[in-house]
Amino acid sequence: MNTSRRSLLKLMAGAAGGAMLGGIPLVQAAPRYPSHRPPVDKRKFVSPAVEDLMARTRAKIGDPELAWLFENCFPNTLDTTVQMGTLRGKPDTFIVTGDIDAMWLRDSSAQVWPYVALAKQDAGLRRLFHGLIQRHALCISIDPYANAFMPDPRAKTTLTWAQHDLTDMHPGVAERKWEIDSLCYPIRLAHAYWQATGDRQPFDDDWRAAMHKVLATFREQQRKHGPGPYHFQRSSAIPTDTLPLSGYGRPARPVGLIHSMFRPSDDACMYPLFIPSNLFAVSSLRQLAQLSIAVHGDRAFAAECTALADEVEQALQKYGVMHDEDGHEFWAYEVDGYGNQLFIDDANAPGLSSLAYLGCCRSDDARYQRSRTLAWSPRNPYFFRGRAAQGIGGPHEGLRMIWPMSIIMRALTSNDSSDIRQCLHWLKTTHSGTGFMHEAFDQDDPTHFTRPWFAWANALFGELIVQLATQRPELLRRA
Structure with missing residues (x-):
């Protein structure tokens, strides 16, 4: 069900406030997996369609830690990286890559990819995509050989x-x-x-x-x-x-x-x-x-x-x-x-x-x-096998460093249920308590990782969970 932004925010705020009994708040223990999303009023962009999909997907996940990872990661691009406005009289969307305050043509495209299918039913998302497509065109017109751009084109x-x-x-x-x-x-x-x-x-x-x-x-x-x-x-x-x-x-x-x-x-x-x-x-x-x-x-x-x-x-x-x-x-x-x-x-x-x-x-x-x-x-x-996981890295972060993106990609391109379950296990056990995907982690020690805020990897993980919820929900039901 699509709701207005205002009613959606009220609904979220009520949920965040805890359960009620006769109008009196119940005292609740702190959740084992507290949300790592920004407060509702601090989020860069709110999409009712995305929130609705998250709720429907979350209901299919039997493992609370996996569900927590999904709820942190899937909206991370919208929560933290989107800057919307107008530029030269047109809608404009600038999307930073995470902890680097610049927009990569590659990353910004990949970061919003999981939301494309929802745009038809969400006018706000359509404006976001309209602005990003226009910004991409502007960037290419500035220099087709560049990979990353500044918010201010001057x-x-x-x-x-x-x-x-x-x-x-x-x-x-x-x-x-x-x-x-x-x-x-x-x-x-x-x-x-x-x-x-x-x-x-x-x-x-x-x-x-x-x-x-x-x-x-x-x-x-x-x-x-x-x-x-x-x-x-x-x-x-x-x-x-x-x-x-x-x-x-x-x-x-x-x-x-x-x-x-x-x-x-x-x-x-x-x-x-x-x-x-x-x-x-x-x-x-x-x-x-x-x-x-x-x-x-x-x-x-x-x-x-x-x-x-x-x-x-x-x-x-x-x-x-x-x-x-x-x-x-x-x-x-x-x-x-x-x-x-x-x-x-x-x-x-x-x-x-x-x-x-x-x-x-x-x-x-x-x-x-x-x-x-x-x-x-x-x-x-650049294939690494360690005590924590197996995966692919690259020269960018050096030897022994596995990129979660490689594990996610393996799952996204696999038709083997046991293989996908193994990938989910590796992803669930290597985030080092942060609740997010990283750029890379050591094959034996996932507490040694790079980039705690890497929106592309978070988006890709969220995409995987949505795909599994649609195509192989049985892989998410087991706690």
Whole structure:
């Protein structure tokens, strides 16, 4: 049942006040799992549709600790990271990534992804998405090579580590690491929003111009006619924070794949032809083609998007595939087009484990399944198995550090009930009493963790629980 914001707040306040008997408050013991959500009047955004879904989902969870984790995590983006207003006469939504006061195109798209299906029934959510889609378009128009942006599009970066980068820094940019997925995620979100609501309002001429810039940037970074304009260097003790060869990155043959200088972890690529993001680009370009025809009737632009998707897909089949000792195919993580191939997997998405989740392939695709299996094995140097859990990490936080996102992704892409139960157990026993997902934790000691406020991981966990409540409720009933 949808309620007004005012009645919803009154309902929440009454629930927070405790039970009543004849108008007299009952004295109650402190709950074992007290809510870690902000007070109702301190929440950045309140959605009746989200609150209603949370209540219905909570009723299906038999384990009180798991239910508590869900109630903390699922609304965390709305509770703590949303800044809404108007900009240039349009709705505007700016979403910080959590404990970093800047907006990543990738993270902001992923943080609100679990709410897209609810937008049709909630006008407030529709305005939130309208503003975010518009803000994404503005960010891309400022600089399609940037990964993170400032709330004020005229401001200089306040990120201390990015203030002296050697690159073509623009006002409004927080960090300028070129990552293919930074342009894919806004398309994925826009396409899903349009499919869920049929709303065409966000897709104005500014959005349309930004999408043309996306296509132009992808083509430019095929590097058929030289490296293009992007370069980046940073003075850092961390090698993966900067690029070699005057900031243009390591060499790769122009074989039709799109060059990406950084991974979705914000770490530099070893080989610039990053396979998961090229697969993501193929699916995103096809979504953009569909959206452009439906909303703008622009068949010429749609044909250009489809042609590039076809070209990249053909190059992926030729250069992105590896073979095991029995000749079976699996995806490489990065290649250079000269014959050098790297197999690892990183917890950040897109990665090899998340390809089906992002719609880059079917979940039962044989090549994907082999890639996923190898990613969760000693074949992947960033697969860690410890006393606390098993999972995938990456160079960003170093060895032994498991990212909860990898465990969540494993559960989201699994058809094995016992496997999903194991993932839920790991997630429930590694939050170190905080009630939230973290960026990473030590394989043997989950009290050693990074980023207590990481909204993307919280959103992804909430998405998993909602999916299980809908598709496999029996996995949540057991206490």
